[in-house]
Amino acid sequence: GAVVSQHPSRVICKSGTSVKIECRSLDFQATTMFWYRQFPKQSLMLMATSNEGSKATYEQGVEKDKFLINHASLTLSTLTVTSAHPEDSSFYICSARDGRRQNTIYFGEGSWLTVV
Amino acid sequence: AQSVTQLGSHVSVSEGALVLLRCNYSSSVPPYLFWYVQYPNQGLQLLLKYTSAATLVKGINGFEAEFKKSETSFHLTKPSAHMSDAAEYFCAVTSYGQNFVFGPGTRLSVLP
Numbered sequence: 001g002a003v004v005s006q007h008p009s010r011v012i013c014k015s016g017t018s019v020k021i022e023c024r025s026l027d028f029q030a031t032t033m034f035w036y037r038q039f040p041k042q043s044l045m046l047m048a049t050s051n052e053g054s055k056a057t058y059e060q061g062v063e064k065d066k067f068l069i070n071h072a073s074l075t076l077s078t079l080t081v082t083s084a085h086p087e088d089s090s091f092y093i094c095s096a097r098d099g100r101r102q103n104t105i106y107f108g109e110g111s112w113l114t115v116v
Numbered sequence: 117a118q119s120v121t122q123l124g125s126h127v128s129v130s131e132g133a134l135v136l137l138r139c140n141y142s143s144s145v146p147p148y149l150f151w152y153v154q155y156p157n158q159g160l161q162l163l164l165k166y167t168s169a170a171t172l173v174k175g176i177n178g179f180e181a182e183f184k185k186s187e188t189s190f191h192l193t194k195p196s197a198h199m200s201d202a203a204e205y206f207c208a209v210t211s212y213g214q215n216f217v218f219g220p221g222t223r224l225s226v227l228p
Contacts, residue, residue: 033214044160044206044218046216093160105150105210105216106162107152107160107162110160
């Protein structure tokens with residue numbers, strides 16, 4: 001079964017509103033979580049890396065004020081897309097690194113965001 | 117810095133034929149290598165991973181991959197393609213404490 005739960009799997013929101021996506025590690029403590037975005041027919045693009053209790057590290061070109069990432073606990077990270085715009089419509093996916101086994105990464109099932 | 121290349125953005129095979137998806141990596145430290153599959157409108161699913169143990173790694177759905185350090189490769193194979201194997205396949209590399217780096221992906225089509 002899934003060890004990383006991502007919710008919601010699909011969401012539609014209106015332009016200008018904010019939407020939150022949750023990423024939970026179900027049976028391990030995730031010291032590090034990663035957020036990716038996938039554009040159609042392209043590979044995953046790392047948006048940011050978050051460590052529990054500290055600020056996320058954003059990749060170049062990713063607007064930190066638009067994509068708010070919070071990693072408040074060892075099992076939960078959230079991505080909030082603020083003032084959503086149709087160009088933000090995409091597939092967002094999180095992954096979590098098992099703190100006990102540094103070489104193990106688990107992915108969530110992803111979230112399809114459509115901004116109308 | 118680490119990087120991954122996947123030769124062939126689109127590969128077509130006939131049902132029952134051998135599947136070979138290529139992955140080459142670049143890493144200055146011992147890598148951990150992964151193959152993921154993504155079916156349409158779904159998230160990523162781990163097929164298999166290499167983490168410095170056996171160089172020939174067997175995964176789910178009959179897939180396997182061999183780590184060849186001398187060739188910096190981690191090609192994915194399956195002896196006999198099935199229609200249900202049609203999907204997007206991503207190779208990825210990481211190392212201890214590092215981010216994941218994904219390849220551009222290879223779309224596999226299986227022809228009847």
